[in-house]
Amino acid sequence: MTHSAYNLTNTTIATMDPDISGPYGLLQHTVITVENGGIGWVGAPDGLPERYKTLPRHDMNGRLITPSLIDCHTHIVAGGNRSKEFEMRLQGASYEEIARAGGGIISTVKATRAASEADLLAEALPRVDALIAEGTGIIEVKSGYGLDIETELKMLRVARRIGGVRPIRVRSTFLGAHAVPPEFSGEADAYIDQVCIPALRAAHAEGLVDAVDGFCEGIAFSPSQIARVFDVAVALGLPVKLHAEQLSNLGGAKMAAAYGALSADHIEYLDPSGVRALAAAKTVAVILPGAFYTLRERQKPPIDALREHGVAMAVATDCNPGSSPISSLLLSMNMACTLFGMTPEEALAGTTRNAARALGLHDSGMVKAGLRADLAVWNVKHPAELSYRIGFNALETRIFRGKL
Ligand code: DI6
Numbered sequence: 001m002t003h004s005a006y007n008l009t010n011t012t013i014a015t016m017d018p019d020i021s022g023p024y025g026l027l028q029h030t031v032i033t034v035e036n037g038g039i040g041w042v043g044a045p046d047g048l049p050e051r052y053k054t055l056p057r058h059d060m061n062g063r064l065i066t067p068s069l070i071d072c073h074t075h076i077v078a079g080g081n082r083s084k085e086f087e088m089r090l091q092g093a094s095y096e097e098i099a100r101a102g103g104g105i106i107s108t109v110k111a112t113r114a115a116s117e118a119d120l121l122a123e124a125l126p127r128v129d130a131l132i133a134e135g136t137g138i139i140e141v142k143s144g145y146g147l148d149i150e151t152e153l154k155m156l157r158v159a160r161r162i163g164g165v166r167p168i169r170v171r172s173t174f175l176g177a178h179a180v181p182p183e184f185s186g187e188a189d190a191y192i193d194q195v196c197i198p199a200l201r202a203a204h205a206e207g208l209v210d211a212v213d214g215f216c217e218g219i220a221f222s223p224s225q226i227a228r229v230f231d232v233a234v235a236l237g238l239p240v241k242l243h244a245e246q247l248s249n250l251g252g253a254k255m256a257a258a259y260g261a262l263s264a265d266h267i268e269y270l271d272p273s274g275v276r277a278l279a280a281a282k283t284v285a286v287i288l289p290g291a292f293y294t295l296r297e298r299q300k301p302p303i304d305a306l307r308e309h310g311v312a313m314a315v316a317t318d319c320n321p322g323s324s325p326i327s328s329l330l331l332s333m334n335m336a337c338t339l340f341g342m343t344p345e346e347a348l349a350g351t352t353r354n355a356a357r358a359l360g361l362h363d364s365g366m367v368k369a370g371l372r373a374d375l376a377v378w379n380v381k382h383p384a385e386l387s388y389r390i391g392f393n394a395l396e397t398r399i400f401r402g403k404l
């Protein structure tokens, strides 16, 4: 079925539209009119506008429809994997021993530098396909395993190519300030000036950058180092976001909020003043339970405080070969609920409406007239089931740009 215009009849919709009262913005016995890749109309069948009445109809038999899912934080393009390290850790090896054996983030940098664009694309696609199979329609993809100009550009080109070979929309984020590469060991500032900022300018000139990110952490970059990269982003007209307060509290989220950041991500160690800063700046808190789980962290993000202050929360995979080798948004939603106490409704808002906000997208994330017709059709009775089940994919079909 690929008509450019049709009606989906007898649907149950978790619209995730806050203008529709009740949990999930749930609508029952509803018609969705899809035309030209967009949502033309949503409402009760007796209100269907005259001009839509003659369109082909597809009876959905009450099936649940949600916005297609959005993974707003991934490092899905990366060379190789770190299963060896995983094995070593479980055999008792320490972080230092693993690093000395060539492990850690730098091992991914080495593999990413050595890989061709075609290799990186081929390695990323199975993970992308896993996300698509769960109803994902948009992914964000970060650079940050190149840490030299050429490889940062290569990663972003691969990110862009994903959207050409798969029915998925890709937003690419420049993450040159992810780690200090070995050739700049102990010289983070020189790396920022000589590589990171020139790489950002080059990537932007090639049209490869939708947003700029950084890793603000003791083992990576300080707030003031990242602020220098953000100053360039602002000058180029690019939005910013930040890996902040993952392993310690350096005040990164507050700094990012001062730049009007789209999102602050991880934020396990976010303090009350950081929560207030995110609320004031309307910065989205991106919750990444896959990394928390993998690293067996103890410190949980301050979900109650975020909720109390009305900070929008997104949930993402953080799919990366080191701290979060997970390519399931549904499992991430389950973890956000079970590990952090988010509600299933918050988890679904976190992979739809709020994930769109974290990417600065205004045309996605809800089922609403005027937005893109990127939808997921589920074989479940209630939207809470999406977060409730573990290791079970209830997706029946996905609609991407109106194509069923
Ligand atoms: N936060 C993380 O947990 C990872 N990057 C980041 O910014 C670690 C990435 C890796 O280990 O490869």
Ligand code: FE
Pocket: 073, 074, 075, 243, 318, 320
């Ligand atoms: Fe990350």
